[in-house]
Amino acid sequence: MDIAAPFAKTGLISAATNLWLAIPIGIIFGYALFHAGFTDSRRIAWAFYFKDVGVPVVMFSAIVTGMIGLWGLSLAGLIDISLVYMLPTYLVPMAVGGVLFGIGMVIGGYCPGTAIAAVATGKLDGVVFIGGFLIGSMVFGDFFPVWGDFYNSDYMGAFRLDQLMGIGLGSTVLLMVIIAVVGTISMIFVQDLVWGEKNTLKTSRPFMKLQGALVALAIVIGTVFAFFPTESFIDDTVETPFYIVPKADMTGTTP
Amino acid sequence: MRFGTRWPPVPAGILIGISMLLAFVVAGRGIGASGAMTRLVAWVQHGLFPVATEQSAYFGKYFADGAHPLNDYVVFLLVGLLIGAFVAAWLSGELRVEVLRGPNITTRNRLLLAMLGGILTGFAARLARGCTSGQGLVGGAELSVGAWTFLLCIFAGGWMAAWFVRKQWI
Numbered sequence: 001m002d003i004a005a006p007f008a009k010t011g012l013i014s015a016a017t018n019l020w021l022a023i024p025i026g027i028i029f030g031y032a033l034f035h036a037g038f039t040d041s042r043r044i045a046w047a048f049y050f051k052d053v054g055v056p057v058v059m060f061s062a063i064v065t066g067m068i069g070l071w072g073l074s075l076a077g078l079i080d081i082s083l084v085y086m087l088p089t090y091l092v093p094m095a096v097g098g099v100l101f102g103i104g105m106v107i108g109g110y111c112p113g114t115a116i117a118a119v120a121t122g123k124l125d126g127v128v129f130i131g132g133f134l135i136g137s138m139v140f141g142d143f144f145p146v147w148g149d150f151y152n153s154d155y156m157g158a159f160r161l162d163q164l165m166g167i168g169l170g171s172t173v174l175l176m177v178i179i180a181v182v183g184t185i186s187m188i189f190v191q192d193l194v195w196g197e198k199n200t201l202k203t204s205r206p207f208m209k210l211q212g213a214l215v216a217l218a219i220v221i222g223t224v225f226a227f228f229p230t231e232s233f234i235d236d237t238v239e240t241p242f243y244i245v246p247k248a249d250m251t252g253t254t255p
Numbered sequence: 256m257r258f259g260t261r262w263p264p265v266p267a268g269i270l271i272g273i274s275m276l277l278a279f280v281v282a283g284r285g286i287g288a289s290g291a292m293t294r295l296v297a298w299v300q301h302g303l304f305p306v307a308t309e310q311s312a313y314f315g316k317y318f319a320d321g322a323h324p325l326n327d328y329v330v331f332l333l334v335g336l337l338i339g340a341f342v343a344a345w346l347s348g349e350l351r352v353e354v355l356r357g358p359n360i361t362t363r364n365r366l367l368l369a370m371l372g373g374i375l376t377g378f379a380a381r382l383a384r385g386c387t388s389g390q391g392l393v394g395g396a397e398l399s400v401g402a403w404t405f406l407l408c409i410f411a412g413g414w415m416a417a418w419f420v421r422k423q424w425i
Contacts, residue, residue, distance in 0.1 A: 005279075005280045005281075005283075006279065006280055006281065006282060006283030006284075007280065007281050007282075007283075008281060008282045008283055009282075009283040013281070018281065018282050018328070019326075019328060019331050020331070021281050021282070022278075022282065022328050022329075022331035022332045022335060023331050023332075023334055023335040023338070024335060025274050025277050025278050025281065025282075025286065025332060025335060026274075026286075026331065026332040026333060026334060026335020026336040026337075026338070026339060027335040027336070027338050027339035027342070028270065028273065028274040028277070028335075028339060029271060029274040029275075029286055029332070029335065029336050029339060029388075030335060030336035030337060030338065030339025030340035030341075030342075030343065031270070031339040031340065031342065031343040032267055032270035032271045032273075032274060032339075033271065033336070033339075033340055034339070034340045034343035034344055034347075034349075035258065035260070035261065035262040035267050035270070035343060036261075036262065036264065036267035036268065036271065037261045037262075037267075039340060039344065039349075040355055041355045041356075041369070042355055042356070042357060042424055045423070045424040046424060046425070047413075048410075048413040048414055048416075048417040049417055049421065049424065049425055051424075051425065054264045056410070057264035057265065057268065058264045058265075058267050058268040058271065059268065059387070059391070059392065059395075059406075060268065061264060061265045061266075061267070061268020061269050061271075061272065062268040062269070062271035062272040062275065062392050062396075063272070063392055063395035063396050064268075064272065065268065065269045065271075065272025065273060065275075065276065065396075066272045066275040066276050066279070066392065066393070066395070066396030067395070067396040067397075067398065069272065069273075069276035069279070069396075070276065070279050070396055070397065073276075073279075073280065079279065079280060083283050084279055084283045084284070084397075085283060085284040085285070086397055086399065087285075087384070087385070087390065087393065087394040087397060087399045087401065087402060088384075088399075088401070089399055089400045089401030089402075089404075090384065090401060091400070091401060091404060093382055093383065093384075094382075094383045094384070094390070094401040094402075094404050094405045094408075095404050095405070095408045096382065096383075096408075097379045097380070097381075097382035097383025097384075097405065097408075098379070098383060098404065098405040098406065098407065098408025098409045098411070098412060099379075099408045099409075099411060099412035099415075100375055100376075100378065100379035100382065100412065101375075101376050101379035101380060101383060101386070101387075101405075101408075101409050101412065102408060102409035102410060102411060102412025102413035102414075102415075102416070103375055103412045103413065103415065103416040104371075104372045104373070104374070104375030104376035104377075104378075104379055105372065105376060105387075105409065105412075105413055106372075106412075106413040106416045106417050106420060107368050107371055107372035107375065107416065107420050107423075108368065108369050108370075108371065108372015108373050108375070108376060109355070109368075109369065109372065109423075109424075110369075110372070110373075110376075111288075111376060111386055111387040111388075112288040112289040112292060112376065112377075112380060112386045112387070112388075113287075113288035113289075113336065113386065113387065113388045114387075115373070116288055116333060116336055116337060116340070117336060117337075117339075117340035118340075118355075119337070120336075120337045120338075120339075120340035120341040120344070121340055121341065121343075121344035121349060121350055121351075122344075122350055122351050122352040122353065123353060123354070123355055124352065124353065124354045124366070125354050125355050125356070125365055125366060125369040126369075128366045128369040128370050128373065129369040129370070129372060129373040129376075130292070130373060131370060131373060132369065132370040132371065132372065132373020132374040132375075132376075132377060133289075133292055133373040133374070133376055133377035133380075134292055134295065134296050134373075134377065135373070135374050135377060136373060136374040136375060136376065136377020136378040136379075136380075136381075137289070137292055137293045137296050137377040137378070137380070137381055138296045138300065138377075139374070139377075139378055140313070140377070140378045140381035140382065141293065141296065141297070141311060141313035141314050141381065142300075142311065142313075142314075144311070144312045144313035145312055147382070148312060148313075151382060156400065156401070158397075158399070159399065159400045159401070160397070160398040160399060160400065161398045161399075161400055161403060162398060163400075164400050169398070172398055173398075176398070203263045203264075207258075207263040208263075210263070210265075210266070211263055211264075211265040211266070214265050214266070214269065215265065
């Protein structure tokens, strides 16, 4: 008992303090987005032509960091995972949304977070993109009755990949690390194949060594995770009140 | 070891992951960018058409019990995001008012396509209940089936459409 994190949910900090602390968290996010090169629409769009695969590599690295951190803190008993909001799955609407989103991204050159960061650095195409984004959001909201049923369809609760595959959560973490590493290497291979090694952005040798060490560290941590059963990460036998939606495999009811 | 303006992708991604992890630890939720913009739309529309917006099937929930749509976690995050990107660009001497485009497209057409892409992603982000960060990165770390489906479909959609707008970028 007495797990401190998440601070806002355990009552360690007030709701107001939590709001104010969102600003420094956002600052780190924006700072990192700029240095990732994500304020440049061309670099984002080039990912879809395999001309610069930095975008998916950054995304893989961010996901692996968040994944290892979240489940690692849970394993260490430092965060009460049942108090962390788990995103629910609405499979088909999310798949359709993803395809539309991808089309919009290659046409517009941004996604929302990167466009906001681009606006802050003076990119006018980012300003126009945000204008369009607001219009798109407004259309969705104002005509909601038209697609509301579809939006709420195919609900599966907070449904995780380890539940889908029927393997342990730790093994799933390791598998995702491996997918990230193999995905990165194969995308760099395709990049060189399509564009020729001379025409693609190269990372200098010391940086490659650093990145190699970080990737190796992620693989080691993932391997350690794979030895732990799911129950040591998350107590799946208890239905927690905070889940806004019931977990998929736990209840026979639908909302 | 100095990273310069454009960091290698792995350390840059790790810093984004750390910001997400901080949100998990402090707030018990993830980061995101699109939610704040939906709230901005709700707020502006409420200023123009208060009754219709409060009765709206989608925007109405932001005004339940007299709530202010901008008094929310995601809006504070967005303010931080703006400050963070501004400071990073400023320190790197990269603050410039400009339109980014490929060599084979005019500024006007680039802006038209930026608008079109914005409209599509705006709609799609609402349908998918989040954007690349709020749904993709956060859900990806949470091992959500929906989020990983969303991410795969983004790249599928992007690759399908890439050929048609290639003149804009390459």
